[in-house]
Amino acid sequence: MSMMQEFKKFAMRGNVVDMAVGIIIGAAFGKIVSSFVADIVMPPIGMLIGGVDFADLAVVLREATAxxxxxxIGYGKFIQTLLDFVIIAFAIFMVVKGMNSMKKKEEAAPPPAPPKPTPEQELLTEIRDLLKNK
Incomplete structure (x- = not known):
């Protein structure tokens, strides 16, 4: 088997494709959360503490020269990034919690009853029993 065929077989397995989709959706979700924090959450918080834009909060170690x-040290951007992380971590926690809850419900459900034998299977069982008794 050539290297290309092996790679194609590896790349087309379900787990690899699922993981790739998860990474792509995760990256897009991260951008949404970053925008949510920077554009929706932080402006009202900044307004409540005196009209401060968190992105501009910084400690100047050395003034600019010509x-x-x-x-x-841009601690305002760090606060925004920290909020991004907390929101993403909470969202992932909720997804994992939901998946675990669904898995527990599946495990707790009684197994389905075995299917009723077909008339042919019943006839074969009767013939087997008759042959055994002879």
Missing amino acids: DQAAVT
Whole structure:
């Protein structure tokens, strides 16, 4: 088997495709959460504490000069990123909790009753029993 055929077989397995879809959706979800935090959550919080834009919050270590940019610690952006993380972690927690709940319900459900034998199977069983008794 050539290397290309092996790779194709590997890449087309269900788990790999599922994982790729999960990564792509996760990346898109991360962008949505970042926008939610930066554009919806942080402006009202900033307004409540005196009209502060969190993205601009920083500690200046060295002022800018004509030939060098300022050196700052951007703790406002860090706060936004921290909120992004908390929201994403909570969303993942809720998804995993829901999946575990569904799995427990499946395990707790009684197994389905075996199907009733067909008339042919009943006839064969009777013939077998008759042959055994002879």
